[in-house]
Amino acid sequence: MSAASIEQIVAFIRETDQLKGITRKDKPLGEERFENSAEHSWQVALMAISLARFADPAVDLLRVLKMLLVHDIGEVDTGDTIVYAEEGWDELKAAESRAIVRICGLLPEPQRTEFTELWREFEAAMSPEARFAHALDRAIPALLNLARDGQSWVENGIGYRQVIARIGPPIRAGCPALWDYLEPRLAAAQAQGWFGSKPTS
């Protein structure tokens, strides 16, 4: 029985290995290529353990880490979509939900249900764990952009007000100290011209 379970888990690991080939809009700091969602998932989990004491004291860090390790695996089917996409967000999330059911369906229980529920909890962004996880997931592209002259904001025409509106509320809700850190730095980045120039900005 354990051999059959491990066979299923190995199938899941092989399937999710494809996350290494899903590219995002940000670039690693020393590289000219785009980063992928596997690297990103590691980095946001590393942020979680580094910033743990700035989370709500009610946060169960283990659940945050599990959530962050699985939060992007649906992209194996859907690809990554920048959070500033203005259309098709509901369709995308429905497709990602189907992907999660398919991919977690490779697993035996209890992981199948556990990982599916963790993804749903992350997406709902209601629990203290999901709010903390969301704050970090929204913050990391900003931290990378601040370290490289607004690379993905400029390349994708993302304006300062769009960034503030899209990442401010979730970061403030899930990790207020991180927003206190970011807010003046984003304002300084605007003064530097590190944002794109869509009409909405």
Added chain:
Amino acid sequence: MSAASIEQIVAFIRETDQLKGITRKDKPLGEERFENSAEHSWQVALMAISLARFADPAVDLLRVLKMLLVHDIGEVDTGDTIVYAEEGWDELKAAESRAIVRICGLLPEPQRTEFTELWREFEAAMSPEARFAHALDRAIPALLNLARDGQSWVENGIGYRQVIARIGPPIRAGCPALWDYLEPRLAAAQAQGWFGSKPTS
């Protein structure tokens, strides 16, 4: 004070971002490039939550995940070395230890001490958590190789007996059910000619 701490943590995240540029000897399943240590760190942490019930019941999964998220960050200074390297292992580990002290030194307390100690605990491979983490870290290249005709074994001339001797004991010690799964598949891979042909094999 929290702003100063977050500044230090952001410096740590920027420094460890370089792990995305440290290449290993394995390749992601659908790609022709080598994988990097950031992707690998995500994958081995995902394995840990997937295989948790096959760990010793004494294992604290949160500590395992923290350990796996930081286990390779010293490679920012040293690069990755294949576990079959036969010379210079002690020098490498000494250099990695210095790297950990430098990189974790960017962090405020308590993370500075915590992450440094987690790395040492992982390297010592004595605690139940470190043994489980080691088992997964040794198993994942084998799982990838079994899914792609022994790619890194063939390319690096790694023989069947070398693999068994190097990964068998830690996997058996940290996750016996995983070794029960792997052992016959490695023997089958030998019959397929998926290993290299050093004299020692």
